[in-house]
Amino acid sequence: MAFNSSEKILETTTSASPTELASYGNRMLKTSEKLISTLVKSTNTNDSVKFNLPTVEGQVFMVGPQVTLDKIPRLDTTNSSVDIDLIGIAKNNYETRSAAVAFMSYNTMENLLKPDFFNTSNKTVKTMMSTVISATLPKTRNTKLTEPVNFTLKHIREFDPSGSLSCVYWNISEWIVDGCVVLKTNGSYTVCSCDHLSTFALIMQTSQPPASDPLLELLNLVCVFVGLVFFSLALLTFALCQWSPGVNNVARINICISLLLAHLLLLLTQQFLSIIQRQKVLCAVISGLLHFLFLSGFVWMFIEAVLLFICVKNLSQISSKKSEVLSSGFLCVIGYVVALVVVCVSVGLVPEGYGSEQ
Secondary structure (H helix, E strand, C coil): CCCCCHHHHHHCCCCCCHHHHHHHHHHHHHHHHHHHHCCCCCCCCEEEEEEECCCEEEEEEEECCCCCCCCCCCEECCCEEEECCHHHHHHHCCCCCCEEEEEEEECCHHHCCCHHHECCCCCEEEEECCCEEEEECCCCCCCCCCCCEEEEEECCCCCCCCCEEEEEEECCCCEECCCEEEEEECCCEEEEEECCCCEEEEEEEEECCCCCCHHHHHHHHHHHHHHHHHHHHHHHHHHHCCCCCCCCCHHHHHHHHHHHHHHHHHHHHHHCHHHHCCCHHHHHHHHHHHHHHHHHHHHHHHHHHHHHHHHHHCHHHHHHCCCCCCCHHHHHHHHHHHHHHHHHHHHHHCHHHCCCCC
16 A cells, blocks of 8 residues: 555645655655565575565565575566675675565656756756666665676667667666666667666656747748648639630649648648647648648649640640540549558558657
């Protein structure tokens, strides 16, 4: 119940200051360490206790004076694991020849001990890449490590190859890197090595996105609006003015429709960008629609070029066969179905290409 009550604490800290968040986090860490120390019991050989709760999971491993193991097994949770020389630590406790290690992983602690508590000289965007973990030696007199401890931390968020990873530990009010280094990393996990035990996490730093230029945004908005006006005028001209029955305006009308809708969608996307970015499905749908509209515009340009070529080469034939070969329905099928097929193939082959955060 004590561990699960952390969810209620998190609900009350939504408007808390950084100092208050750090204070809440420190209290939760101390309480957790006291509670888990009660699971330690004397043993002659070795014993372990494992628990899994909604907000925290962990394992306690104990060794005694008659332990026969050369090395204790790796202690692991869902998103992390630790390798520690507990046998060597026990041998350094000359009186009892025993030791215990408690390893915990907090699933929601990052809401209190935020990555922004990692103070660096350069201004970067900091992202918590792992669950917050804690390793202690409860009820062990000599807690000096015989060798560095290795933590394997699974990435809980998408890894950015251009980002910089740091293995950090919590020091009362901030995350610091003293005594911790990154041994190896890949797209899914990182191995950290630390010369002491504490509360640890993996933080990634990425460069801040360039600041938006209000003047450039205004210029972009004006250009899109001017484009909408002229596309509308062109559409009305081609739709209402038919100079000759032998001239087919279908391609020109559909070019204007495709580009008009594409620019209108761009304008709406810019105005509601903050809302759209939070909806991955909506963002992917808009990306697909933009791809389809601009691609259909190019297809209609190709159709218009073919019609002009035929018209110049043999105007009389296009007049006599207009209803059989170059009907409006047939041209619309070509103009839109081709673009739709290309978009569908693209979605099937590279689905992650639509709906990117950028």
